[in-house]
Amino acid sequence: MDIKQSIRRNFARRAGSYDRHAEVQRLMARGLMERVQEELPRARRLLEIGCGTGYLTDLLRRHNPQAEVVALDLDAALIEQARRRLGPDPKVSWLVADGESFSRGCFDLIISNATFQWFTHPRETLRAHFQALGPGGCLAFSTLGPQTFRELDASWRQAAAALRLQEVAEIPARGFLTLQDWEKLLDLAGFSQVQLAQQILEAHFPSVPDFLQALKATGATNPRPRAFSPRLFAALIQSYEARFRQNGSIPVTYEVIWALARK
Numbered sequence: 037m038d039i040k041q042s043i044r045r046n047f048a049r050r051a052g053s054y055d056r057h058a059e060v061q062r063l064m065a066r067g068l069m070e071r072v073q074e075e076l077p078r079a080r081r082l083l084e085i086g087c088g089t090g091y092l093t094d095l096l097r098r099h100n101p102q103a104e105v106v107a108l109d110l111d112a113a114l115i116e117q118a119r120r121r122l123g124p125d126p127k128v129s130w131l132v133a134d135g136e137s138f139s140r141g142c143f144d145l146i147i148s149n150a151t152f153q154w155f156t157h158p159r160e161t162l163r164a165h166f167q168a169l170g171p172g173g174c175l176a177f178s179t180l181g182p183q184t185f186r187e188l189d190a191s192w193r194q195a196a197a198a199l200r201l202q203e204v205a206e207i208p209a210r211g212f213l214t215l216q217d218w219e220k221l222l223d224l225a226g227f228s229q230v231q232l233a234q235q236i237l238e239a240h241f242p243s244v245p246d247f248l249q250a251l252k253a254t255g256a257t258n259p260r261p262r263a264f265s266p267r268l269f270a271a272l273i274q275s276y277e278a279r280f281r282q283n284g285s286i287p288v289t290y291e292v293i294w295a296l297a298r299k
C-alpha cells in the first residue's frame with residue numbers, strides 16, 4: 037500500500053475515536069485561530085487542508101460566517117464526520133482530496149491544523165499553495181516538529197540496543213520537518229512576511245500503554261508499520277518507564293510549530 041493510502045487508512049479507521057483523544061490538536065487549532073485573527077475576518081475564499089472531523093472548520097465558520105469554505109481531507113469517513121459536526125451549510129464545500137495535489141481555485145486564506153507533518157513532498161506543495169493564493173493571500177498552518185515523542189524515540193532506541201537489534205526503523209516523528217526547514221521551504225516557495233513560532237508541550241499519561249492506545253485512537257500511528265516482537269515491545273515499555281516516569285505518570289513531548297506566511 038502506498039504511503040498516502042496508509043496515512044488515509046490510519047486516520048479513517050479512527051474517525052470515531054479521534055475527538056476523544058485530540059486534546060493537543062485542539063490546542064494547536066486554537067493557537068492557529070489566534071494567529072489568523074487579523075486575516076480570517078477579511079478572507080472571502082478559504083481553503084482548509086486536512087479538516088479531519090471538522091474541529092477547526094467549525095471555529096472558522098463561527099469566526100467568519102460570510103466566507104466560502106472549501107474543506108478537504110484524504111478520507112471520506114472524516115469528511116462525513118465533519119459535515120455532521122457543522123450541519124447543513126451552503127457556504128462549505130466538502131471534498132475528498134489530497135491537499136498536496138489540490139491546486140484548483142484562488143483563495144485568500146489557506147489554513148491547516150496538525151496535518152502538514154504528514155506531507156510527502158512539502159516543497160512542491162508549498163509552491164502549489166502559493167499559486168493557489170490570490171495577491172496578498174495568506175497560508176497559515178500548525179504542524180508537529182521532530183522533537184515530538186522524543187521520549188518514545190529514546191526508549192525505542194534503548195530497547196533495540198538492549199536486545200542487540202541491528203536495524204530498527206525510526207519513529208515517524210523523527211522525520212518531521214524542523215521550524216528552520218519550514219522557514220526555508222516557505223521562502224523557496226516565494227512567501228514573504230513569514231512568521232514562525234514553536235512551543236514544547238508536555239502531556240501526561242498514567243502509563244506507556246495508555247499513551248500508545250490514545251495515540252492509536254487519533255490515527256496518528258506509523259504509516260509504515262513494521263511487525264515487532266512482544267520482547268521488543270516489553271523492552272520499550274520498560275525503558276520508557278525507567279527513564280521518564282515521574283510523579284505517577286509518564287511525560288509525552290509535543291513540539292508544536294505554527295506558521296503564517298503571505299503571498
Ligand SMILES: C[S@@+](CC[C@H](N)C(=O)[O-])C[C@H]1O[C@@H](n2cnc3c(N)ncnc32)[C@H](O)[C@@H]1O
Binds near residue numbers: 047088149154
Ligand atoms: C491530526 S488530523 C487533524 C485533523 C483536523 N485538522 C483537526 O485539527 O482536528 C490530520 C488530518 O489530516 C488528514 N491528511 C493527512 N494528509 C493529508 C493530505 N495530504 N491531504 C488532505 N488531508 C490529509 C488526515 O486524513 C487527518 O484527517
